[in-house]
Amino acid sequence: MPATIRDVAKASGVHVSTVSRTFSSPHLVNQETRNRVLAVAENLGYRPNRAARALITGRTHNIGLIVADIANPFFPPLIKAAESQARDRDYHVFVADTNEDSVTEEKLVQALAKQVDGVLLCSPRMSNDLIERVGRDVPVVVVNRLVESIPAVVMDVAQGARTAIEHLAGLGHSDLALLGGPRGSWTNREIRRSVIATARAVGVNLTVLGPNQPTEIAGAAAVDAICRSNATGILAYNDLMAIGVLEGLHNRGIRVPEEISVVGVDDIALSRLVRPKLTTVATPTAAAGRTAVDMLLAQRGEDRRTTAQVTLHTELVVRDSTGPGPRATGVPASGTARGQVASYAKE
């Protein structure tokens, strides 16, 4: 039913290869001929079949975008930016959701592999080994994770977490808690490492809680443990958890930031819509999406050994969920000596 290259050839009195050239290498065909072919094509509503083209060129002009959970508010801006960038480069994008499952994830990239020129793995749950393996079958760029020999774009959450802890300490909080994220998350490890080091450096007490699911529910559920820890300053793995904490605190009648200060990570749209507005470490998600797409498309033709791993800057956005710590209370919290790190984490 739809017009093929042959219909156009017949109708314009040239050979199919000429029609092909008109679309793939216009400079190789005579001006007049080209115009005639173009006119006929337009008239017939002809559009090249990319799949057929891919069969011979080996380039599909598609990419795959695999995320853990489309509905997690962290991802949509990333997906949007990546899709937009890809389309600007004349690429279409398959989006797939793994439901946070590593097996689904692997199946997905295998299933997509033949149909795409590359795959973007966002916050992947697969093992490093597996990622390296699939990286040999199909060009891959990972986002929010560092895997040896695989191109990656990550956020400098270590720096962001450090700034957040310094912010809290600077406000006079001497007892802090880190609400950890999911096991196996590279970002979570980075944050924890940085937070522990910074807490030591600035001499504040720190309680590490986790691992936890990266959800609002888990954040609310952690409020018990937070209260037990005596911390007056909380850094959560992400905004969703921080918002859960806000919620849990509110339900207990604990005021933020008067009694406890809360900081999140990501700066999702939500964080300025809750009350109090959330102080958070902003990660450049849209930029990450665009950069990742460009890195993926750059991989073809290039020397594959150029395994760039780019780190994007983060920034602390101070809003209304952080305030001065307890004044005049020179007494360190009981149980933990000043500058001590108490960890309840199992990971």
Add this chain to the structure above:
Amino acid sequence: MPATIRDVAKASGVHVSTVSRTFSSPHLVNQETRNRVLAVAENLGYRPNRAARALITGRTHNIGLIVADIANPFFPPLIKAAESQARDRDYHVFVADTNEDSVTEEKLVQALAKQVDGVLLCSPRMSNDLIERVGRDVPVVVVNRLVESIPAVVMDVAQGARTAIEHLAGLGHSDLALLGGPRGSWTNREIRRSVIATARAVGVNLTVLGPNQPTEIAGAAAVDAICRSNATGILAYNDLMAIGVLEGLHNRGIRVPEEISVVGVDDIALSRLVRPKLTTVATPTAAAGRTAVDMLLAQRGEDRRTTAQVTLHTELVVRDSTGPGPRATGVPASGTARGQVASYAKE
């Protein structure tokens, strides 16, 4: 580099057509042969190339999902559900974002047409004519819109809006306002029609504001007009706008629900995270996504004249943003007589 059907044929000592059969019509090949071929294929890491297969069968096993704005929190749950359903049926999905632009939208469906077995148009901005036109090139299902002769899945927002108005009136609010959505939105028209009729029926004053962008910003900006209208009960086109209203009201020191009640539409995840928690008309977005995918896949082979248009039920979820209207104030608002509809809408 990746194994083809020919490699498998050679390695297992059969003809390519036998290999092909083992994958597409296993019952046509001898048990033994089949096992041998399967083993070799597994061993070689062979996976059928869907694009090549599509070239001859005419079926790509891909669908396109076109939305106005991936980052609008209404869409991610719909995308997630649709993708999940599609994958269960062994389909991959292209996701594309039109940025609310009808021209982009049309280009997108044309570009995708050859690569998919059908397209899902979510809250499309195109004209009805255009939608019908593209519906002739490629199977289409629209979501959140009714177009003659095109299969559709819509939400019963008329019913939802009616319930919302009755809820407000039942609480004693006699002056209401409808904060309209974007021009050209089918949902917006439905809501307005229903709200106007219901307001008349239950005898309350109504001010219609709009059209507006369906954003939180626009909601906040509309607070001026809302105050001028003397309304104490507001129904917004969607939750995002309702949340904007909450925000704007808060900034002026007007308390919700004590002084003004606010109702949204959609029940996005956000609506239970803001304070006060938003009373809203819940629309079954995930179900819409799944249904739309099934309708799309049902279109092949079927009689195309079976243009089903299904309507999904909505439900009012009462939370904390609505409360009793002004008591003892028997005096109707100045300027408008009881039961009157004042419209500031241009549409």
Add this chain to the structure above:
DNA sequence: ATGAAAGCGCTAACAA
């Protein structure tokens, strides 16, 4: 039950 051959829509040498 299997093989042979043709062809889906297109591009890419190679000739002319």
Add this chain to the structure above:
DNA sequence: TTGTTAGCGCTTTCAT
């Protein structure tokens, strides 16, 4: 500058 030919990976008659 254009036509000829071959073939990408696969399915599908048609024979055998």
